[in-house]
Amino acid sequence: MPDTATDFAAIRRPVAEARGLPNAHYTDPLVHAQERDRLFFDIWAGLAVAADVPATGDAVPVDFLGVPLLLIRDRSGQVRVFQNICRHRGMILVPEPRRIEGAIRCPYHSWCYGTDGRLVATPHVGGPGMNTHAAVDKATLGLIEVRTHVWRDVVWVNLSGTAPAFENTHADLIARWSDFDAPLLHGGADSRFTLTVRSNWKLAVENFCESYHLPWVHPGLNAYSRLEDHYNIEAPGLYSGQGSTLYRQIRGPAGGTFPDFPGLPDRWDTAAEYVAVYPNVLLGTHRDHAFAIVLQPLSQHETAEHVHLYYATAETDPSLRAANAAQWKTVFEEDIFVVEGMQAGRAAPGFDGGRFSPAMDGPTHCFHDWVAGRFAPA
Structure with a gap:
């Protein structure tokens, strides 16, 4: 059309x-x-509600028009949304709703992320027993965060990151x-x-x-x-x-x-x-x-x-x-x-x-x- x-x-x-x-x-x-x-x-759209992740560490995968997202309540109690993929090879991290007790661990090669999205562990990335490598900068390889705002308990997301602030838009x-x-x-x-x-x-x-x-x-x-x-x-x-x-x-x-x-x-x-x-x-x-x-x-x-x-x-x-x-x-x-x-x-x-x-x-x-x-x- x-x-x-x-x-x-x-x-x-x-x-x-x-x-x-x-x-x-x-x-x-x-x-x-x-x-x-x-x-x-390109705008603010509804993804879920904050009540879907009531407790610290609660994580819920959401298919957002084909994009795999992860709704999570981090250790500070903040509701956040990340792309639900490992930065190593793009593996889905959390396939089913669950509570993250420690770190978010990729089931493929065990790269681990904090609930705030930081990459915290890369086992054997430099070879057997070598958990670091100069070419792998953990500080730049955290989970890809999606711009988020919570209003009336609805978790609104802006995937492009280009929309005006939610408070201004609405x-x-x-x-x-x-x-x-x-x-x-x-x-x-x-x-x-x-x-x-x-x-x-x-x-x-x-x-x-x-x-x-x-x-x-x-x-x-x-x-x-x-x-x-x-x-x-x-x-x-x-x-x-x-x-x-x-x-x-x-x-x-x-x-x-x-x-x-x-x-x-x-x-x-x-x-x-x-x-x-x-x-x-x-x-x-x-x-x-x-x-x-x-x-x-x-x-x-x-x-x-x-x-x-x-x-x-x-x-x-x-x-x-x-x-x-x-x-x-x-x-x-x-x-x-x-x-x-x-x-x-x-x-x-x-x-x-x-x-x-x-x-x-x-x-x-x-x-x-x-x-x-x-x-x-x-």
């Missing part, structure tokens, strides 16, 4: 006139490969949700789950962005948080989504609720917001809990949705946490047939990208415009 401004002109028109992304952006492996650099590697959203600056505490094992959908990752973003589908896809949710209670959120080039003016806390059998995040102004008593931070992180915030969904593209037609729930305190009712997780899992599972149906529809050669409702689809069009802008030449 040619990368010219003309190809994307129709997508970048005002929402009332625009067409959506063409089929190739959901089905063509070549376009999928181009998206790695333009939509993921200053608008950080300010928008500044009322929620208190720490987010992961709910634990019962507050995480993964859904795998047979769909391109972008369709999961598009569906999350808008509330237009609520009456038909989420009738239970729409019964108390109606379509008319929602509003669009659009920050071109950065994020988009929806908000609700009628959020109702989940309650236990005796009427108990989760504690609120501290210091919230009254407007959050019945409000909630849900935004897709481009490219692949879906965030929700409420007075008493939050969630983060990191979308992991497995291929151009399959996506893993890693869902995590957070609270203001670690002392929450386990049964209420389980009920909250079950409720959200039901909502997100209800979306699966929609995104998979749209993916199947992208096999129709006559589909031209579709049209947008000017009133309801602004957030989705905002995302399409961002994708087109990353492809179209300046």
Whole structure:
């Protein structure tokens, strides 16, 4: 598919006139490969959450669009990301999640690295019994570190190393949700789950962005948080989504609720917001809990949705946490047939990208415009 401004002109028109992304952006492996650099590697993208490595030495390998990365919490407690390869011959260092008790040891020739990435041992590199060699400078052969930032427990990475600082890139959203600056505490094992959908990752973003589908896809949710209670959120080039003016806390059998995040102004008593931070992180915030969904593209037609729930305190009712997780899992599972149906529809050669409702689809069009802008030449 040619990368010219003309190809994307129709997508970048005002929402009332625009067409959506063409089929190739959901089905063509070549376009999928181009998206790695333009939509993921050159900007801040979501890799995982810090709660995936809760303890010192915890290490989790992550396939990031074909690039082997290692998420680790080092001895100082800092969350870091390295390329998951030995600097000697490129061997994968950590194939499965585990806790690093000593050093990260390459299983091929036993080169060893600290959890901070330093190369600390090179056995027999100078010959049998000779563990050093003048040509092997350990100080310059540490693990290749990936630029990382943690916000709302999401581990954001910038593989190219060229993006502006995260705080500058997302200053608008950080300010928008500044009322929620208190720490987010992961709910634990019962507050995480993964859904795998047979769909391109972008369709999961598009569906999350808008509330237009609520009456038909989420009738239970729409019964108390109606379509008319929602509003669009659009920050071109950065994020988009929806908000609700009628959020109702989940309650236990005796009427108990989760504690609120501290210091919230009254407007959050019945409000909630849900935004897709481009490219692949879906965030929700409420007075008493939050969630983060990191979308992991497995291929151009399959996506893993890693869902995590957070609270203001670690002392929450386990049964209420389980009920909250079950409720959200039901909502997100209800979306699966929609995104998979749209993916199947992208096999129709006559589909031209579709049209947008000017009133309801602004957030989705905002995302399409961002994708087109990353492809179209300046």
